[in-house]
Amino acid sequence: MSDAPSPxxxxxxxxxxxxxxxxxxxxxxxxxxxxxARWLDESALHRDxxxxxxxxxxxxxxxxxxxxxxxxxxxxxxxxVLRAVAAVATTAPLAWLGYRVAPVDHWQADHRTATGERxxxxxxxxxxxxxxxxxxxxxxxxxxxxxxxxxxxxxLVTSSTDSNRTRTEPRPLIVETRHGRAEALGTRFAVSVxxxxxxxxxxxxxxxxxxxxxxxxxxLLRAGEQATFDRExxxxxxxxxxxxxxxxxxxxxxxxxxxxxxxxxxxxxxRGRLSCDPAIAHLAVSGAFPLxxxxxxxxxxxAAFPVRVSRITAYWVRLVPAS
Amino acid sequence: xxVRSQTPSCNIEMLYADHHGWLSxxxxxxxxxxxxxxxxxxxxxxxxxxxxxxxxxxxxxQYLATVARGLMVDLFRRREIEHQYLExxxxxxxxxxxxxxxxxxxxxxxxxxxxxxxGLGPRVRLxxxxxxxxxxxxxxxxxxxNVSLRSVNKYMARAMEHCCLYRLQRA
Numbered sequence: 031m032s033d034a035p036s037p038x039x040x041x042x043x044x045x046x047x048x049x050x051x052x053x054x055x056x057x058x059x060x061x062x063x064x065x066x067a068r069w070l071d072e073s074a075l076h077r078d079x080x081x082x083x084x085x086x087x088x089x090x091x092x093x094x095x096x097x098x099x100x101x102x103x104x105x106x107x108x109x110x111v112l113r114a115v116a117a118v119a120t121t122a123p124l125a126w127l128g129y130r131v132a133p134v135d136h137w138q139a140d141h142r143t144a145t146g147e148r149x150x151x152x153x154x155x156x157x158x159x160x161x162x163x164x165x166x167x168x169x170x171x172x173x174x175x176x177x178x179x180x181x182x183x184x185x186l187v188t189s190s191t192d193s194n195r196t197r198t199e200p201r202p203l204i205v206e207t208r209h210g211r212a213e214a215l216g217t218r219f220a221v222s223v224x225x226x227x228x229x230x231x232x233x234x235x236x237x238x239x240x241x242x243x244x245x246x247x248x249x250l251l252r253a254g255e256q257a258t259f260d261r262e263x264x265x266x267x268x269x270x271x272x273x274x275x276x277x278x279x280x281x282x283x284x285x286x287x288x289x290x291x292x293x294x295x296x297x298x299x300x301r302g303r304l305s306c307d308p309a310i311a312h313l314a315v316s317g318a319f320p321l322x323x324x325x326x327x328x329x330x331x332x333a334a335f336p337v338r339v340s341r342i343t344a345y346w347v348r349l350v351p352a353s
Numbered sequence: 354x355x356v357r358s359q360t361p362s363c364n365i366e367m368l369y370a371d372h373h374g375w376l377s378x379x380x381x382x383x384x385x386x387x388x389x390x391x392x393x394x395x396x397x398x399x400x401x402x403x404x405x406x407x408x409x410x411x412x413x414x415q416y417l418a419t420v421a422r423g424l425m426v427d428l429f430r431r432r433e434i435e436h437q438y439l440e441x442x443x444x445x446x447x448x449x450x451x452x453x454x455x456x457x458x459x460x461x462x463x464x465x466x467x468x469x470x471x472g473l474g475p476r477v478r479l480x481x482x483x484x485x486x487x488x489x490x491x492x493x494x495x496x497x498x499n500v501s502l503r504s505v506n507k508y509m510a511r512a513m514e515h516c517c518l519y520r521l522q523r524a
Contacts, residue, residue: 051509091462100441
């Protein structure tokens with residue numbers, strides 16, 4: 031027996047259970063899915079509570095349809111037993127957990143990609159952009175700067191010097207996220223917006239990053255480096271993988287990547303929820319995994335590592351330890 | 354050997370020597386069955402040994418009877434579940450008889466689910482089982498249980514909250 035859960039966790043579990051009941055109904059509206067996603071993003075406590083829900087579902091032992099109700103349900107007359115067993119034959123599998131939810135301002139963006147879609151853009155100034163799955167981006171080219179507002183998702187930027195020849199000074203190219211800004215210094219780099227922070231990976235030349243609430247406090251990242259930052263501070267996260275941009279060609283090349291990170295990459299390409307049991311989160315995985323067929327990627331992972339794919343519903347998949 | 358007599362293993366030996374005969378008789382009277390009584394008496398001592406607090410027991414017979422009573426309830430519940438499961442199999446239009454091994458696995462799984470849902474009201478239990486184990490939709494559950502969709506939703510939330518807390522406290 032462990033300690034009783036804290037009152038805060040109890041309250042969060044109660045809320046998670048309500049979300050579970052609502053989402054499982056299959057009748058949840060788009061707005062409710064968005065509320066649920068926002069609730070998850072709100073705090074680590076909420077995500078912990080939801081993890082409990084997932085683990086209850088994943089941990090429910092498999093029994094043939096109809097049997098559990100017949101053996102454990104109430105009012106077990108022989109007729110009820112018969113009815114419970116008969117009901118099974120007519121039940122279609124439920125695909126209920128909706129889909130990955132788009133943020134509210136997604137539709138107002140100039141460029142957006144759907145889940146599973148990638149798009150390549152060439153801008154008038156010669157800059158090339160690759161938008162990853164589920165990305166939303168506004169372009170705001172002003173007199174004094176070229177601003178890319180990244181609301182969600184991930185982009186790879188191959189910047190060119192401003193080719194507007196009437197200018198003497200090239201305008202700076204800046205990617206702005208809710209966490210701060212990254213300024214290109216003639217370069218190729220990727221920016222991804224995650225719930226808690228923004229990650230910048232530099233492939234060529236250099237990028238200067240600046241958290242949103244601490245102007246002037248900047249960090250210069252050079253080729254092969256990456257860092258994350260939130261509104262207050264930045265944090266270098268070691269060398270960038272040489273294959274950091276492999277997603278632009280539709281695959282993830284992993285070398286000793288923690289499973290939880292690979293799962294996060296695949297989850298960007300899937301509707302519904304894909305998660306990974308904490309027990310195997312730090313398993314180091316290597317290989318090339320197709321993004322455009324994430325079911326095949328999951329099968330590859332399960333074949334090569336001590337991991338099993340547990341499908342709670344078609345839209346809710348978990349990786350769990352094999353046996 | 355006063356020091357040794359303080360260790361739990363020594364205490365459990367004394368407990369066993371002094372009370373095993375009494376416990377077996379008590380169980381046989383309750384169960385009316387010699388074999389079950391012998392098994393449960395053994396299980397009771399194993400349970401006490403595992404709890405590592407044999408040295409704190411003040412009223413040994415009362416304590417042993419409490420543990421044994423819990424195990425008796427488990428045994429009855431297990432038999433009931435097994436019985437219901439076999440009945441469900443027999444009720445199939447074309448009865449199928451899984452191997453004894455897979456039957457045992459199903460019964461174990463059912464007992465696990467049963468333990469998790471213990472303490473929930475029968476309607477909450479049923480709604481959760483129909484949804485989670487049988488894959489019925491909310492409208493199908495509402496119809497079968499003759500309740501509103503709103504109630505089904507409420508039952509599902511209640512059951513999940515209970516299961517989460519159960520899991521956490523056992524972890």
